[in-house]
Amino acid sequence: MSRLKEVLNSRFLLWLILACPLAWLANAWRTEDLFYGEMIHATGDLSARLLILTMAISPLRLMFPGARWPRWLLHRRRYFGVAAFVYGMMHTVIYIDRKQSIDLIIKEGSDFSMWTGWLALVIFVALAITSNDASVRLLKRGWKKLHRWVYLAAILVFIHWIFSAFSFVSGTIHLSILLFLEAYRVWKIRKEN
Numbered sequence: 154m155s156r157l158k159e160v161l162n163s164r165f166l167l168w169l170i171l172a173c174p175l176a177w178l179a180n181a182w183r184t185e186d187l188f189y190g191e192m193i194h195a196t197g198d199l200s201a202r203l204l205i206l207t208m209a210i211s212p213l214r215l216m217f218p219g220a221r222w223p224r225w226l227l228h229r230r231r232y233f234g235v236a237a238f239v240y241g242m243m244h245t246v247i248y249i250d251r252k253q254s255i256d257l258i259i260k261e262g263s264d265f266s267m268w269t270g271w272l273a274l275v276i277f278v279a280l281a282i283t284s285n286d287a288s289v290r291l292l293k294r295g296w297k298k299l300h301r302w303v304y305l306a307a308i309l310v311f312i313h314w315i316f317s318a319f320s321f322v323s324g325t326i327h328l329s330i331l332l333f334l335e336a337y338r339v340w341k342i343r344k345e346n
Contacts, residue, residue: 167229171236174199175243182247189251196244201310201324203237205331208307212338231284234303238281241310245274266316273309276302307331 160166178195181187187195210230214223226233252258261267280300282288289296311331314324 162225164229164232167232171203171232175239178243189247192247193244196240196247197314198323200237200240200244201314201327203233203240204303204307204310205327205334207234207237208303208331209334212334212341215338215341235281235284238277241274241277266313269309270313270317273306273313276306276309280306304335 174195178187178192182192206226207230210223210226210233214227217223249258252261262271280303283292283296283299292299311324311328315321315328318324
C-alpha cells in the first residue's frame with residue numbers, strides 16, 4: 154500500500170498527468186485534427202485554468218484548514234504554475250506559427266487585447282525560470298517578491314482573454330472565480346490578524 158501511495162504522490166505521475174493534454178494537443182496540431190481557433194482556445198483555456206488552480210491553492214487552504222488535499226496542492230503549486238506557463242507558451246507558439254510574419258505580429262501586438270498577453274508572457278517567463286529550489290535559495294526574500302508578480306500577470310491574462318476572445322463571457326466567469334478566491338484570502342488573513 155505504501156508503494157502505491159508513493160507512486161500516486163510522485164512528481165513524475167503529476168507531470169505525466171499535466172503533460173497528457175499537451176501531448177494530445179501537439180499531435181492534433183501536427184495532424185491538423187484541430188484548426189487554429191480550436192488550438193488557440195484550448196491552449197489558452199488550459200493555461201488560464203491552471204493559473205487559477207495555482208493561485209487558488211492559498212485561498213483553498215484557508216477555506217478548508219483541516220483538510221489534507223489543500224496541503225497536497227500547496228506542495229505541488231510550482232508544478233501547476235509551470236504547467237500553466239507551458240500551455241501559455243504553446244498558445245504563443247501556435248499564434249506565431251499561424252501569423253508567420255514578424256511585421257504582422259508587431260502590428261497586432263500594439264492592440265490592447267494583444268500587448269496584455271505579451272506582457273503577461275514576459276512575466277511568466279521570469280516566474281517559470283525561477284520556479285525551482287535553486288532560485289528560492291539564491292533569491293531568498295526576493296523570490297517571494299518576484300513571484301507576487303503573478304497577480305499582475307493574472308490580471309493581464311484575463312484582460313487578454315476577455316478582449317481577444319469572440320465572447321467575453323467565459324473569460325469574465327473565470328476572472329470572477331479567481332477574484333472571489335483572492336478576496337476570500339485577503340478577508341480571511343485580515344480577520345485572523
